[in-house]
Amino acid sequence: MQTHLLELIKSEVRGQQAYAAGPSIAPIRLDANENPFPLPEQLRTEFMAALGRLALNRYPAPGSPALLDGFAKKYGISPDMIMVGNGSDELIQILCTALTASCILTPVPTFVMYRISALNSGHKVLEAPLDEGFDLDLTTMLELLETHQPALVFLSYPNNPTGNCFSQEKMETLLAKAPGLVVVDEAYGNFSGRSFLPLLSRHENLVILKTLSKIGLAALRIGFLIGAASLVHELNKVRLPYNINSLSQTAAGFYLDHEDTFLLQAAEIVKEREQLFQAMEQIPGIRPYPSDANFIFFSCLFNTNQVYAALCTQGIMIKNFPAVGHLKNCMRVTVGSKRENKLFLGVLERVIAKLGA
C-alpha cells in the first residue's frame, strides 16, 4: 500500500505494536490468569441445553438487558448504572473513545490495555511508577493530576501484574482530587475480596470494571462497567448496539444462576495461591510478592528469558516481561490447579538449580 494511504492512520497507532497475545506454545497455561477448573459436568450439560435453545439466525438482544437486570440485582444497584462489554477491554476502549482527546494517567507497571486504548483514541498517556512496595506514588500522581488534568485515571485493583491492592486511602485521595473519571478495574476482585462498589455513592467520578474472565469464563468475553447512570447513558452511544453475541449473553446469564460453583472455585484458587507462595519462597533466587489476585508476581536472580524458555520446553507457559522498570527480572505465574502448581514448582526448582550451577 502506498505511503500516503498508511499516513492517514494515526501516528499513535502506527507507532505501537499490536498487543502481544500469543498462541499457546506449551500445554500447561499459567500465563493468562485463567481459572484452571473446567465447568463441572452437570453444569456443562445445563449450559449446553441453554445454548441449544438459541435462534442463531436472530440478532442478540441489544444492550444485553437480561444481564443488566441480573447483575444489577447481584450488586444492589440500578440496571441503568451498568453496561456489558465484550470483555473489560471493550469497556476501556469505550471510555477512551467517548472522551475528548486529553490525557490519561496510570501507575506503571499495570494492565497494558489502558495505554493501548488511550493511544488509539488519541489521548496522551501519563505514567507514574509505583513505589518500592508496588503501592501508588501519591505525590507524583497528585502532581500529574494538578499539572495535566487527565480526563481518566485507570487503577487496577488488585494490580496486574504486581498482584497487590493499592492502599485504599491513597485511592480515595485520588478519587477526591481527580478532575475527571477514576476507573477502578476489579478484574481480579474475586480473589481479593475487596471492592470499591460501596464507595460509588460517595464518588460520582468513580467507574468500576468487572469481568467473568478470571472466574472461569474467559472464553465468553464478558465484562461490566458500573458507574453513574448519566455517564452510562452517554457511553451507551459509543457501545456497538449488538456488542455481545447471543451465546455469550446466555452463558453469562447461566453464570448468574450458578455463581456459587464459580465462587467455590475462586476460594480454592486463593487457598492454592497461599501454598504456591510459600513454596516459591523456599526456592533460592526466587522472590514472590504477596498477591491479592489469582497469580503471583515474582523476581528472579537469573535471566528471565532463560527461565521462561526452559519452562516452556518443559511444557509450562508463564508470563515474561520486557526488562523495564519494576518489571526487570520479574515474571508472573497464574495460580493453577494443585497438580499444575506442583508441576510448575518442580520444574522451576530444577531450572533454577541448573542455571545457578
Place this chain on the structure above:
Amino acid sequence: MQTHLLELIKSEVRGQQAYAAGPSIAPIRLDANENPFPLPEQLRTEFMAALGRLALNRYPAPGSPALLDGFAKKYGISPDMIMVGNGSDELIQILCTALTASCILTPVPTFVMYRISALNSGHKVLEAPLDEGFDLDLTTMLELLETHQPALVFLSYPNNPTGNCFSQEKMETLLAKAPGLVVVDEAYGNFSGRSFLPLLSRHENLVILKTLSKIGLAALRIGFLIGAASLVHELNKVRLPYNINSLSQTAAGFYLDHEDTFLLQAAEIVKEREQLFQAMEQIPGIRPYPSDANFIFFSCLFNTNQVYAALCTQGIMIKNFPAVGHLKNCMRVTVGSKRENKLFLGVLERVIAKLGA
C-alpha cells in the same frame, strides 16, 4: 453526575442518540434483515457438539487464526489481508478509530453505523444524497472528495435500506479518485451475487466488509474486513486482542464447513424476494423498489407511522424510518419465509384498505 464530568465527553457523542436497536415487540420479525430459516436439525446437533468441546475457562484464540485461514482459502486471498470483527460494526469502528480525525463521506440514506462510528471517533461526516433512482450522485461525491479530501468513503453494496447495488462504473470512478480508503460493505452480497473482491488487486485503497449476520448467523456477531495486508497490519493494533469469543469463533468455523446449506437458504430467500416484490406491486398505494438484498424498500401513500403501528398490532414488525429525504413515506420489509411473507402481504393489504377507506 456533575456537568463538568459529562463535559469531558466529546460533543459529537453527547449530541447523538444511541443507535435505536429496539427489543422485539411483535412475534414476526421482518425488521432486521435476518435469515428466517433456523439451522437444520442435523447441523444443529453437530454445531452443539462442536461448542461442547470448548474450554470455557480459557481465553479465545487471539485474532481468530483458524477463521483467517478458512476465509482466506474461501476467498482465494492471503490470511494477512483479513481481519475478523465482532460484526461488521466493530470493523467500521476500527477503521474510524485508526484514522487521524478527518472526515468521512457517505451517500444518504445508507447504513447508519458509518455516521455513528465516524462521529464517535471525532470525524466530520459528509453526506451526498442518492439520486432519484437511488444511485450515487457522482458529481456531488467527486466535488466533496475534491474539496474535503475525506479519509474514508463508505459504500453499502447493495445499499441498506434502498436495496439496490450502485452503478459499478460510478464506484470504480470513486475508487480511482478517492484520496483515502473506500470501504465497500457487502453485508448483503449473498443476495446480490456481486462483489468487488475481483477488484482488490486493481485498487489498493479498496476495503471490503462481509458478515455472517444476513446469511443465517446474526446471533454470533461475525464480520470480516478484507484489504491490503499493510493496512490490516495497522488496523490489528486497534482491534481488541480477544475480540471474538470462543463460541462465535467455533460457530463461524462450522459455517465454513457447511456453507452450502446456508447458500441454499440464501437462494430460497432470493426466490421469495421476487414473489414478494410482485405481490407488493399489486397493492394500491404501495411502491416497492427493486432489490438486490434480502429486504424490500417501499414507499407508501399512507402515513407510515400508522401502517407500522397497525402491522405491529397484527404481530408483524417491519422497519419504519424518520421522515427525512428519500426515507420520507418509506419503509423496509425483510424477506421472510414463504409463510411470513404471505402473512405480511395479507395484513398489509387489509391495513392499506382500511387506511384508504
